[in-house]
Amino acid sequence: MSNLSHDKAMEAGEIARLLSYFIILIASVGLFFAASEIPTSRFETLGAGAFPQIVCAAIGLLSIVAIVDSLRKISYLGYGRFYTEVKAWMCRRYLVFITLGALALYILVIPIIGFSIASMIFIFSVQVILMPRNTKSIVIALITALVFSFGLNWLFSEVFTVFLPRGVF
Amino acid sequence: MNDFLTGATQIFTFSTLIYMFAGSIAGIVAAAIPGFTVTMAIVLTLPLTFAMEPLQGIAVMLSVYVGGYTGGLISAALLGIPGTPSSVATTFDAYPMARNGEPGRALSIGVWASFFGTIISTIVLIFAAPPLALFAVQLGPWEYFSLIVFALTIVGSLVGSSVVRGMLAGLVGLLISTVGTDPILGRARFDFDIEMLQTGFPFLVVLIGIFAISQLASEVEDAKNIRSGNSLVTGAIDFQTWKVFKEVLMRPVNLLRSSILGVLIGALPGAGGSIANLLAYDQAKRSSKYPERFGKGETDGIVASEAGNSATAGGGLIPLIGLGIPGSAVDAILMASLMVHGISVGPRLILDHGDLVYGMFIAMAVASFMMLIVSVFSMRLFLRITQVPKWAIVPVVMTCCVVGAFALNNRVTDLYLLIIIGIVGYAMRALGYSLAPLVLGVILGPIAETNLRRALMTDADMSLFISRPISLIFLVAAVLSIAWAIRSHLKNSKTTKRTSNEPAS
Numbered sequence: 077m078s079n080l081s082h083d084k085a086m087e088a089g090e091i092a093r094l095l096s097y098f099i100i101l102i103a104s105v106g107l108f109f110a111a112s113e114i115p116t117s118r119f120e121t122l123g124a125g126a127f128p129q130i131v132c133a134a135i136g137l138l139s140i141v142a143i144v145d146s147l148r149k150i151s152y153l154g155y156g157r158f159y160t161e162v163k164a165w166m167c168r169r170y171l172v173f174i175t176l177g178a179l180a181l182y183i184l185v186i187p188i189i190g191f192s193i194a195s196m197i198f199i200f201s202v203q204v205i206l207m208p209r210n211t212k213s214i215v216i217a218l219i220t221a222l223v224f225s226f227g228l229n230w231l232f233s234e235v236f237t238v239f240l241p242r243g244v245f
Numbered sequence: 246m247n248d249f250l251t252g253a254t255q256i257f258t259f260s261t262l263i264y265m266f267a268g269s270i271a272g273i274v275a276a277a278i279p280g281f282t283v284t285m286a287i288v289l290t291l292p293l294t295f296a297m298e299p300l301q302g303i304a305v306m307l308s309v310y311v312g313g314y315t316g317g318l319i320s321a322a323l324l325g326i327p328g329t330p331s332s333v334a335t336t337f338d339a340y341p342m343a344r345n346g347e348p349g350r351a352l353s354i355g356v357w358a359s360f361f362g363t364i365i366s367t368i369v370l371i372f373a374a375p376p377l378a379l380f381a382v383q384l385g386p387w388e389y390f391s392l393i394v395f396a397l398t399i400v401g402s403l404v405g406s407s408v409v410r411g412m413l414a415g416l417v418g419l420l421i422s423t424v425g426t427d428p429i430l431g432r433a434r435f436d437f438d439i440e441m442l443q444t445g446f447p448f449l450v451v452l453i454g455i456f457a458i459s460q461l462a463s464e465v466e467d468a469k470n471i472r473s474g475n476s477l478v479t480g481a482i483d484f485q486t487w488k489v490f491k492e493v494l495m496r497p498v499n500l501l502r503s504s505i506l507g508v509l510i511g512a513l514p515g516a517g518g519s520i521a522n523l524l525a526y527d528q529a530k531r532s533s534k535y536p537e538r539f540g541k542g543e544t545d546g547i548v549a550s551e552a553g554n555s556a557t558a559g560g561g562l563i564p565l566i567g568l569g570i571p572g573s574a575v576d577a578i579l580m581a582s583l584m585v586h587g588i589s590v591g592p593r594l595i596l597d598h599g600d601l602v603y604g605m606f607i608a609m610a611v612a613s614f615m616m617l618i619v620s621v622f623s624m625r626l627f628l629r630i631t632q633v634p635k636w637a638i639v640p641v642v643m644t645c646c647v648v649g650a651f652a653l654n655n656r657v658t659d660l661y662l663l664i665i666i667g668i669v670g671y672a673m674r675a676l677g678y679s680l681a682p683l684v685l686g687v688i689l690g691p692i693a694e695t696n697l698r699r700a701l702m703t704d705a706d707m708s709l710f711i712s713r714p715i716s717l718i719f720l721v722a723a724v725l726s727i728a729w730a731i732r733s734h735l736k737n738s739k740t741t742k743r744t745s746n747e748p749a750s
Contacts, residue, residue, distance in 0.1 A: 093410075093676050100413065107420065110435060117430055121701040124427035124434060127694040128420065135416045142409045171465040176668055179458070179643055183660045186647070195647075199640045206471055206636035216637060224641050228648060236296045238652045 087154040088161030094146040101139035108132035171206065178202050190243025195225035252604030255300045256611060264297070265608070268305040269615040270623075272312025277320055283313030283331065284574045285457045289645045291449065291582055292652035299586040300601050304608035306579055307558075311363055311612040314555045315620055318355040322547075323348055331554040334526035338539065338546030345542050353489035354544055355551045356620040358500065361493065362552035363613035365504035366511070366559025370566075371606050373512075374595065377567030381592030386700035387709050391719035393693040396570050398723040401682045402730030412727075414678045418686020419693065421446050428691045429698055441658035448581050450650045450659050451666055451687050456574060457646045458667025459674045461639050471635050486621055492544060499529050499545050503552040510553075511560020512572060525553025559609060566602055568592055570689070574681050577688045585653070 108129055116123030166173065182198035200221035207213045232238045255261065268290065275286035290309045294302030317332035322339035335355060342351040384392070397419075401411035424435045425445020436442040465471055493500065503525035510521040529549030530539045539546050561572040562579075569591030571577040580590045588598060595602045650663040670680060700709065711717050 089677070096672075096676050096678075097413075100417065104420075107435065111423075114432060114434055119702075120429070120698060121705045122698050124430050124432040127427075127697060128423040128434060131416055131419045131423065135413065135420065138409060138413050138416065142413065145409065168468075169466050171468050171471065172462045172671070175465050175639065175643075176458075176462055176664075176671065178640075179667070180664045183647065183664050186660065187657050191648075195644050199644055202640035202643075203636055206465060206639065207634070208636075213636075220637055220641060224644055228644065232648065232652070236293065236652075238292070238295070238655075240648065240651060241657060 084154075084157055085161060085165070087150060088158050088165070090146055090149050091154060091158045092162070094143060094150065097139045097142045097146060101136055101143070104132040104135040104139065108136065174205055175202060178205075186241050186243075188243055191240035192225045192229045193243070195228070196221045199224055248599030249603040249607075251600035252300065252602070253607050255298070255600065255604050256304055256607045261301045261304055262611075264301060264305045265308040265612060266615055266619070268308030269312040269612060269619050272309035272314075273316035273319070273616070273619060275309070276313040276316025282456075282460065283310060283317070284578070285460060285642070286313050287575055287578050288449075288453050288457050289642070289649055291578060292649040294582060295585060295652060299583060299588055300604040300608070302582055302586070303579060303601070303605055304612070306582060307605065307608045308612040308615060310558055310575060311555070311609070312616050312619070314363075314551075314558065315356060315359045315616050317554075318352065318359065318551060319624075322351040322355060331522055331557075332550070334522040334550035334553075335547060337526065337550070338541070338543045339550075341540065342542035342544075342547070347542070350485050350489060351542075351547060352620075352624055353486055354493060354547045356617065356624070357490055357493040358503075358548040358551035359555040360613055360617045361500050362504045362507055362555035363558055363616070364610065365501065365552075366508045366556035367606060367609040367613070369505070369508045370559040370562055370609070373563050374566040374602070377563065378592045378595040381568045382596065384592070384715065385713070386696040386703065387713050387716040388719065389696040390693055390700060391710060391716040391723070392568065392570065393689050393696070395719040395723040395726070396564075397682065397686060397689060397693075399726045400685050401679075402726050406677060406679075408727065408730045408734055410676075410678045411682050411730075414673070414680065415682035415686040418683040419690040420686075421451065421683075422687045422690025423694070428695045441656075441662060446662060446666075446687070447653060447659060448687055449578075449585075449653050450662050452574070452578060452581070452684055453646050453650050454663045454666030455670040455673075455680050455684055458643065458663065459670030459680070461643055461646075462667070462671045463674060464635055464639055493548055496545060496548055498532075499548050500552050502528060502532075503549040504556040507553040507556025508560035508563075511557030512563040521557045522550040522554040525549040555613075562605065562609070565590065566595060566605070569594065569692070571685065574684050577684060580688065 111125040111128040111132060114123060114125030114128075116125070178198060178201065182194055186194045200217055203217035203220065204214070207217060229240050232240055271290065272283070272286055275289075276283050286309050287306055290306055294305055297305065314331060318335055318339065321332040321335040322343050325336050325340040339351040339355055342348075342354075397415045398412070401413075401415040402408045422445075424442055426432065426443075427434055433443065506525050506528060507521040510524065526539075526546055526549045529545050530536050533539065533543075533545055535543070557573075561576045564570045564572045565576045565580060569580075569589075571580045583590050583601075588594070588601070647660060647663065650659050651657070653659065673683070674680060701707075709716070711720065
């Protein structure tokens with residue numbers, strides 16, 4: 077990566093951080109007011125809502141400091157380039173999104189098809205997506221998928237007496 | 246003495262020793278895989294210890310911990326890739342030594358230095374933790390609250406590249422801990438009538454999501470790298486075990502200095518093996534007669550780094566046992582595993598469960614001997630581990646994370662939380678937030694809140710927080726740690742600006 081594109085990426089990163097500070101600030105303000113509605117008690121000075129309010133106030137103050145500091149670092153042109161830079165960043169990390177998406181899907185289907193089958197499909201398919209594809213790798217992936225799905229289920233149920241979801245079938 | 250003997254009887258049973266032996270192997274294997282940290286290995290061990298006795302479970306986790314520090318050495322020495330962040334400095338000299346045709350000697354030096362580092366830290370732990378606990382039981386809720394404020398500020402300001410983001414992460418952790426029922430009156434907070442939020446965020450699910458899932462996701466960032474395989478150093482490997490043993494012992498000053506440094510850094514909340522190995526290496530280089538040899542395969546460099554990082558294991562247990570404050574993410578997991586068994590961790594731990602604490606001391610020593618035996622006799626086998634490709638590891642470890650999160654409460658809703666927290670954790674990691682303060686915030690939140698509210702229930706006068714001397718010391722230390730961090734941050738950014746301007750001027 078050349079110096080110029082590195083600087084552009086750094087600036088886009090700073091804008092992304094700025095957005096995160098705004099999200100944290102909005103959430104802390106919202107939760108501050110939500111905490112103020114928690115009923116207080118006659119038996120103590122601070123109620124159940126006081127500690128979250130203190131934490132939210134501190135988060136809010138720090139977020140403002142972070143926002144001011146971040147705004148100083150970002151040039152006017154940086155905002156215009158932000159969308160392109162984020163798109164490029166996401167394209168470079170497409171495997172992360174595929175892997176996390178597969179994990180989310182896997183977790184959603186565990187209660188339906190059960191741990192063993194869901195794990196076998198998840199492990200095998202993610203390995204196939206990530207691997208350099210050749211016969212040896214596919215055989216290794218298949219064995220690993222079987223061992224860490226049905227094998228793990230057997231280990232937990234028989235040795236540790238922890239029963240993993242069986243599914244509705 | 247009675248507690249010591251009871252602890253020893255529990256450790257020296259056949260089943261505990263076998264489990265510890267397996268834990269030691271698992272720690273070395275896990276940490277030898279680049280990208281697989283010691284923390285992740287311990288997180289994955291946790292669900293396996295639920296069915297065990299508390300001390301047995303802790304002993305297994307300590308074996309993984311001690312083994313993990315050694316495992317990081319394998320890929321550091323042979324591939325030049327630190328297996329864990331704690332072995333960064335090991336690569337400086339162990340890798341050149343391995344490239345110069347002495348890979349076996351480099352590994353042996355690291356193993357022996359790790360062993361002595363752990364033993365020295367265990368000795369310090371045995372002498373330091375009980376008096377600290379006796380002192381801590383006299384502290385009131387004011388001092389405890391101020392101590393937690395200090396611990397969080399020092400973690401937030403020490404870890405990561407930005408003080409503000411570190412502090413924000415710590416505070417977000419505290420806020421996460423307030424979801425669910427409040428610790429004193431049991432009132433519902435922030436559940437928004439969603440069933441899975443009513444019991445709050447289970448700490449271990451947060452921990453697995455934040456550390457393991459986000460770390461695994463970041464391992465697949467580079468598509469080219471993941472689809473290629475790294476090969477190990479080839480050629481004959483001669484470990485020269487006993488020759489190296491004498492060689493390491495011939496450096497008592499370096500060994501002691503690095504270990505003590507490791508213990509001190511380990512005892513400091515937030516700092517850990519990742520800082521200790523670099524500082525110990527730096528000190529060894531400064532005091533060496535031949536600093537120019539460092540970075541080219543110098544024995545002293547490997548000894549300093551490995552003794553320093555291994556000694557943090559014992560150091561980190563000092564505040565955990567003495568004060569009930571975990572110094573690092575690993576200590577937080579150890580604390581959580583005791584809490585799963587219904588044991589409350591605090592300064593009274595050593596008074597109420599003396600056998601458990603002395604058992605932990607013994608387990609540390611036993612674990613380091615096991616690590617040594619496993620390393621010396623089967624290092625050749627472990628060398629193959631570094632060849633396991635990432636594409637095979639990532640989905641398998643993710644499945645283990647799912648099992649770990651589910652096994653805690655047998656709740657499918659915990660799995661939904663896991664993926665949400667994992668995605669948030671990855672986003673935070675990508676945005677440069679350090680995750681250790683967040684995790685410590687989650688575990689310290691209820692302790693901080695309980696002590697704050699208890700202090701004000703005892704006496705509504707807020708000035709007691711600054712009029713009680715020990716509480717004041719902690720608060721002043723908290724302010725100083727932030728000021729120091731801001732100062733060094735400004736100094737660093739000035740230096741960076743000057744360096745980046747230099748070519749233009």
